Amino acid sequence: MNQVPPYEFYTQKRWENWLGRARESGFQIKESEEEAGKESAVFVNMVDDVILACLKVTVRFEKDLLSKEKALKILEEIRDIVLSEVEPISEDIDLMVDSVQTSLMGALVAFECYFMGDYEDESNLEELIKEAVDAEASDNLELALDYTAQCGAIVLKGQSLPEEVMAELPYGIVAEWLDGIDSISAAMVGSDSYKEFDEDDGEDS
Numbered sequence: 001m002n003q004v005p006p007y008e009f010y011t012q013k014r015w016e017n018w019l020g021r022a023r024e025s026g027f028q029i030k031e032s033e034e035e036a037g038k039e040s041a042v043f044v045n046m047v048d049d050v051i052l053a054c055l056k057v058t059v060r061f062e063k064d065l066l067s068k069e070k071a072l073k074i075l076e077e078i079r080d081i082v083l084s085e086v087e088p089i090s091e092d093i094d095l096m097v098d099s100v101q102t103s104l105m106g107a108l109v110a111f112e113c114y115f116m117g118d119y120e121d122e123s124n125l126e127e128l129i130k131e132a133v134d135a136e137a138s139d140n141l142e143l144a145l146d147y148t149a150q151c152g153a154i155v156l157k158g159q160s161l162p163e164e165v166m167a168e169l170p171y172g173i174v175a176e177w178l179d180g181i182d183s184i185s186a187a188m189v190g191s192d193s194y195k196e197f198d199e200d201d202g203e204d205s
Helices: 011-026 033-062 070-084 091-116 125-137 139-155 163-167 174-188
Strands: none
Touching: 011 033, 011 070, 011 091, 033 070, 033 091, 033 174, 070 091, 091 139, 091 174, 125 139, 125 163, 125 174, 139 174
């Protein structure tokens, strides 16, 4: 069997490049909304870049080019890179990086749940979100994360997060996790490029 060099879905260097861009942005929360919007784009793009890498893993998994075990291992490698502790930059940028990592936590557990098949296709997203918020209110973050992960897996199957419910979410960690899942939804709708990268693998699906 020919040894194909492993495709690198995401690398430490890539993450560090994003952190470098965040540092250079000089982002400050207090600035005017227009300026802050321009500078905060780097944080949105950081999240999207990681999610597109995970979607590339998902496409290969769905085409049976990656086993469940291999997909989970790659996901774990990505998680180790993007959720590791980041050296302080500035108070405002640190807050944004923390928010990025919290959103990514929500996205990564969604991919994990999807690969594991630990969800019901027919589950009601609205109810799952309510359960997650209730669990957070009861300080049961593990349960809240589990419900969030199921929401994300169902979104990966093609459902959309209910807009009204998302608009009324109380501020908290579940809202930030769901933000990561919202980013998955946006990436799936926004571009098909993540699906095309594996067409020259020489393997037929």
